[in-house]
Amino acid sequence: xxxxxxxxxxxxxxxxxxxxxxxxxxxxxxxxxxxxxxxxxxxxxxxxxxxxxxxxxxxxxxxxxxxxxxxxxxxxxxxxxxxxxxxxxxxxxxxxxxxxxxxxxxxxxxxxxxxxxxxxxxxxxxxxxxxxxxxxxxxxxxxxxxxxxxxxxx
Numbered sequence: 602x603x604x605x606x607x608x609x610x611x612x613x614x615x616x617x618x619x620x621x622x623x624x625x626x627x628x629x630x631x632x633x634x635x636x637x638x639x640x641x642x643x644x645x646x647x648x649x650x651x652x653x654x655x656x657x658x659x660x661x662x663x664x665x666x667x668x669x670x671x672x673x674x675x676x677x678x679x680x681x682x683x684x685x686x687x688x689x690x691x692x693x694x695x696x697x698x699x700x701x702x703x704x705x706x707x708x709x710x711x712x713x714x715x716x717x718x719x720x721x722x723x724x725x726x727x728x729x730x731x732x733x734x735x736x737x738x739x740x741x742x743x744x745x746x747x748x749x750x751x752x753x754x755x
Contacts (some may be wrong), residue, residue: 677748
């Protein structure tokens with residue numbers, strides 16, 4: 602049997618280590634996502650108007666643009682493991698005229714998602730672009746806006 606040289610041992614060790622780290626990171630991320638979904642579902646059971654997943658939020662957003670919205674100011678809240686965001690959405694003549702972040706106690710703060718309210722007004726939808734580095738905050742914001750729009754349905 603041939604002797605394995607040191608270079609080959611180093612390469613194999615590096616490959617095995619990177620596979621281990623990738624598996625650990627993937628498992629950790631999956632656990633965080635599962636925790637977020639569990640927290641969101643718990644919030645939904647205590648508050649019937651809360652949305653439980655991005656799929657539900659997307660379905661609501663799609664139907665919101667097709668349905669008439671009643672005039673007024675409506676509020677919503679989105680939360681997960683990093684905190685929560687509350688918004689106030691104003692509807693005039695069936696259109697979204699303003700969105701204000703009324704409370705943001707996420708770890709990253711409002712500065713990372715400050716452009717999202719304007720995006721909602723432009724798109725007339727809770728569907729906004731995800732902010733890099735603030736994915737969970739963006740999801741909280743989308744959920745909060747979708748919840749407010751659900752209340753505004755005529």
